[in-house]
Amino acid sequence: MKTLAELQAIKEKMKNKVVLREGSGEIRIVVGMATCGIAAGARPVLNAFVEAVNEGGLSDKVTVSQTGCIGCCELEPVVEVFEADKEKVTYVKMNAEKAKEIVQKHIKGGKVVAEYTIASYKS
């Protein structure tokens, strides 16, 4: 059983990690979580990003956060990736599988997954 003692141990471990970085925010992944996004499947997308970023050891430079309506309801779930000095990348019609792939190829590998971006849906 999970106990508060275990949570206490997590605290001790985290506390000693020099500065609690809150993600230094080199890369920000933002998931649209308004009604339209949630209905279209944003919850598993968000959780897939959180898991893939942390399991992939990327949490020092990547933060995953939630926002309201990004403004393209028919293309939900929508995810935006912000990176310093780079243009924002908007991924649309997301699912958990695509999220994992984007973490591997784009966030880790540095190559935008063009076929999932809004540009490829608009054209």
Place this chain on the structure above:
Amino acid sequence: MKELSLNILDIVENSVKAGAALTEILLEETEDKIVLTIKDDGCGMDEQMVKSVIDPFCTTRTTRKVGLGIPLLKMAAEQTGGGIDIVSKQGENHGTIVSAVFFKNHIDFTPLGDVVSTIVTLIQGHPDTDFLFIHKKDDKEVQLDTRMLREVLEGVPLNCYEVIKWTQDYLKEQYEGL
């Protein structure tokens, strides 16, 4: 919505947006019914506003964009023979209570789905807001109070991954006994 837990996620987002410090999410489940109560201490709404959010298409107000969250909850409840109620107050003792009744055995009942994921998602997105979650079924219950976690964590954020994982497992284990 495919699961009621998604409606819950969406409705609690309203509470957070209203600036709630604490949002209580209560599920009371019996043989034939689920009663959902979401209670927050956010800014509240005036009477006219409450009317217009419940029935966005029957209102003369045109200044506000029509939200879909509450109407969707209402539909999910009414299609089982249940319904929703909203009580809200601004000013002193401000806050909102949204309650909904669902009849479980009705053919149009939407299953509750992954409630644990909803709670974890709320904490991940709003680590500085408190949530009290209770799911009662018969004489058993699942419970999570982020204020208690916060006390143990002494400043370590509730949305750091290890804590998120712990919280998820903590809830899942409780659900095994429900």
